[in-house]
Structures are given as structure tokens and as C-alpha cells.
Amino acid sequence: MDIILLGPPGAGKGTQSQRLVDKYGMRQLSTGDMLRAAVKAQTPVGIQAKAVMDAGELVSDAIVSALISDELASMGVGSGAIFDGYPRTAVQARMLDDILQKHGRTLAHVIELDVNEDALVQRITGRFTCASCGKGYHDVFERPKQPGVCDRCGATEFKRRPDDNEATVRTRMAEYRAKTAPILPIYEARGIVSRVDGMADIDDVTRAIGKILD
Numbered sequence: 591m592d593i594i595l596l597g598p599p600g601a602g603k604g605t606q607s608q609r610l611v612d613k614y615g616m617r618q619l620s621t622g623d624m625l626r627a628a629v630k631a632q633t634p635v636g637i638q639a640k641a642v643m644d645a646g647e648l649v650s651d652a653i654v655s656a657l658i659s660d661e662l663a664s665m666g667v668g669s670g671a672i673f674d675g676y677p678r679t680a681v682q683a684r685m686l687d688d689i690l691q692k693h694g695r696t697l698a699h700v701i702e703l704d705v706n707e708d709a710l711v712q713r714i715t716g717r718f719t720c721a722s723c724g725k726g727y728h729d730v731f732e733r734p735k736q737p738g739v740c741d742r743c744g745a746t747e748f749k750r751r752p753d754d755n756e757a758t759v760r761t762r763m764a765e766y767r768a769k770t771a772p773i774l775p776i777y778e779a780r781g782i783v784s785r786v787d788g789m790a791d792i793d794d795v796t797r798a799i800g801k802i803l804d
Contacts, residue, residue: 591614591616591670591698591699591803592670592671592672592673592690592695592696592697593616593670593671593672593673593697593698593699593700593701593803594672594673594677594697594699594700594701594777595607595672595673595674595701595703596700596701596702596703596770596774597702597703597704597705597766597788598705598710598762598763598766598767599714599759599762599766600705600710600713600714600759600762601703601705601710601788602703602788602792602795603674603703604674605792606703606792606795606796606799607672607674609796610672610799610803611672613800614670614803615669615670616669616670616671616672617661617665617669617670617671617672618672618674619658619661619671619672619673619674619676620674620675621654621657621658621674621675621676622675624657624658624661625639625649625654625657628657628660629643633660635653635656635657635660638653639653639657651679651681651682651685654676654682655682655685655686655689658673658676658686658689659689659692659693662689662690662693662695663693667693667694667695670698671695673686677773678769678770678773679769679772679773680772680773680776682773683773683776683777697777697782698782698803699782699784699802699803700774700777700782700783700784701783701784701785701786701799701802702770702774702783702784702785702786703785703786703788703795704785704786704787704788704789705788705789706789707760707763709789710759710763710789711756711759711760712730713728713731713789714754714759715754715755715756716728716729716730716731717750717751717754718748718749718750719748719749719750720740720742720743720745720747720748721745721747721748721749722740722743722745722747723740723742723743723745725740725741725742725743727748784802786798786799786802
């Protein structure tokens, strides 16, 4: 079973993808991760991609699609794929159709984690982590039991990601809407789009996705 998981940064795609991997034995196909791995392994596609990036150019749809095709070939038909970050455009959606057909696979579901922009801004901008052990906290939803002291390791230094600010988050949201707008109608016409409340409790989101897949 192959699915596309959609949602802006901070919507919980990574968490839900890992749960799908654990429960169904699926594989998360993140184009960014695959690109870095291919460059590091110096595969034919990776060498080609590195040359493009070294020249300061954007990796083409053809290279990204070749990465996807190579990964599906290595997986075989026994494992389902979770497409994360691909397709981003109508052109890539058509390319994915061709890739799936080539490997004898069919896209079963497109699941969008629906979020409220203001609530997502609060969720992301409030995040911080222990600088020592990496335990995550939040200004509103999960503060250390003792102010300024990590619950896990007792350290007193914390850090925030520099891009976890309101302006950056809203820019990401705008980019996401611009990129997904062209592809959603394609899959809606096929009747395979489902939406899940991405602002719900993590376990509730997992159960909602499970109901769609089961």
C-alpha cells in the first residue's frame, strides 16, 4: 500500500510516518533524505545530483523521480511506501504515476494533516529542547516540572531552533499551500484524498490515519 502524506512543517508528518513504519512495515520516502544518501553513496543518480548542486542549481524533477524509482526498485512489492515531500507539483504527480506503473504499484491514499495556521504557529514557536540531552519541551504544553531544569537530565541550558519563529512558520505555510494546491485536485478527482485533524492529540491522529488505511 503506497500513500502520500501531506502537511506543512510542524504538522506531525514525521511522527505519524514513523508510527506507520512501525505498525505496517512501510518505508518513509523523504526526497531530502534520499538525495543526501545517494550523494553520500555516490550512486549514479547521486553523482548526477551532486554535480547539479555543486553548480548551484536546483535538482531537477527527473533526478528526484529517478531517486524515487531506484528506492522503489530496492524495496520490492512487499513493502508500502509513504511519500513525504513528493510530489510537490502537478508535473511531479504525473511522473509519480509513471513510476508507480513501472513498478507495478498503485497509490492507495493521499492523506492531508489539516492544521490551523495560528495554532500551528503557537505549536512551533513554543518549542525548545534541553541543550544536554535533547528532551523536547514547550512554552505552553510541556514545561519542565522545575522551571529552568530539565526533567530528564537535570541540565539548566535550553535551546530553540533559529527558524522556529512566527515569520518563518507563516512563510512555510504559504509555500506549502502554493505547492499542494496544484496536486490536490488531481487526487481528489480520483477519490483518494482524506483529511485528518492534524491539531488533534498525536494518538488520535494515529488512530484516524489507521481507520483510513484499514
